[in-house]
């Protein structure tokens with residue numbers, strides 16, 4: 375119910391177009407890379423999908439996280455711009471429902487742009503490496519993992535946006551966090567657990583138990599962020 | 615029977631009291647005019663009634679339900695319009711009301727009814743962002759009236775309307791209790807405006823209730839204190855002025 379409602383609210387905001395455009399842009403990354411530098415990758419060792427992911431995922435995931443940050447900002451901007459947040463609070467719904475609805479919107483769009491990217495990676499593997507349909511399962515697994523890793527930054531950027539009446543502040547915080555994430559040393563497991571750093575991980579370059587650990591960490595962070603949002607909303611109410 | 619009753623309702627901001635031990639009695643089925651100069655605490659009171667801000671002290675009951683335990687139930691029965699109109703600029707007037715309708719779980723026809731009431735039917739397909747100030751105000755009102763709630767809380771609903779619009783909205787508010795069997799709690803700066811639509815008035819100054827009763831009572835009480843009564847606006851100004859002087863000239 376609140377998901378449908380949140381989808382109605384974003385009509386004409388350009389959000390869908392932004393996600394579509396961003397998804398296509400990210401999907402174009404492996405294609406362009408292969409078009410111009412295929413010899414470099416064709417001679418590399420390893421499975422085609424792993425080679426493609428290693429070469430392009432940094433750039434693609436960066437686009438993905440920035441997209442979700444911008445999406446979160448827009449989703450709350452429409453509430454704060456013309457006082458609708460106050461109106462929503464005078465209606466018989468709980469404020470956290472808004473949060474879940476908006477998370478659902480970004481999550482749905484994330485599935486769409488990750489599928490676009492997955493299709494692109496699979497197509498590149500087929501075209502340049504001659505991979506058959508057997509890669510499909512592997513690609514889906516990798517992008518399923520990517521979706522899970524995207525969950526904490528989606529929720530955290532929504533949490534930040536829900537607290538900032540001014541969209542530029544939440545956008546600024548989000549962008550700084552994304553860039554900080556790219557600069558964290560990747561050797562230290564604990565540091566890579568920073569929510570905005572998670573989407574840069576991909577199973578191809580991780581050991582099996584690391585994949586499991588990241589999955590658990592992402593799920594735990596998601597739960598924690600939701601709890602934090604609930605607590606903040608309740609505490610904030612006490613001070614208004 | 616009183617549909618809204620407050621007991622010593624108080625809101626204090628660090629060292630400053632915006633609303634002080636307010637005891638309001640809003641009779642069911644009336645238009646109650648809530649009057650006061652800028653900064654008197656009208657919006658603050660209304661926001662407390664809607665649970666938007668937390669009272670520092672006191673309590674209130676709306677339609678037999680006590681805040682904060684019955685908050686959701688209260689909000690189901692109260693249509694409200696506070697300070698500035700709220701709308702999604704990227705949606706049309708109709709789509710805006712559709713959102714509220716969905717949340718309240720009202721029948722589909724309630725949107726067109728609300729649009730008709732405030733005279734926006736012809737502009738329902740226009741983006742709210744492109745509405746004129748008065749049209750936005752009307753959209754905000756439609757968002758309060760939708761679904762015919764038994765209680766309406768309207769904060770300066772005629773702000774930004776042209777003279778014809780003010781007259782139209784006043785007439786609408788005046789007719790609501792009879793038409794929809796509801797109670798209207800409406801604020802304004804102008805006694806002359808309240809006089810035209812309200813059955814009862816409450817006069818607020820610096821967060822304190824100076825007077826509460828019918829307009830007739832107000833005239834009697836003013837005459838008894840030797841204030842002018844032939845022009846109610848003068849009565850109001852004298853009342854406020856006298857109260858300000860009693861406070862030792864502190865404004």
Ligand SMILES: Nc1ncnc2c1ncn2[C@@H]1O[C@H](COP(=O)(O)OP(=O)(O)OP(=O)(O)O)[C@@H](O)[C@H]1O
Nearest residue numbers: 627630632650651652653654655656657658659803
């Ligand atoms: N968050 C806040 N912090 C501190 N003071 C506040 C806050 N909100 C309101 N006030 C103060 O409370 C007082 C009452 O404000 P309120 O908005 O209720 O007045 P009002 O009667 O609605 O006035 P107006 O007719 O101008 O709308 C004002 O002095 C205002 O500055």
Ligand SMILES: [Mg+2]
Nearest residue numbers: 656657697769
């Ligand atoms: Mg006000």
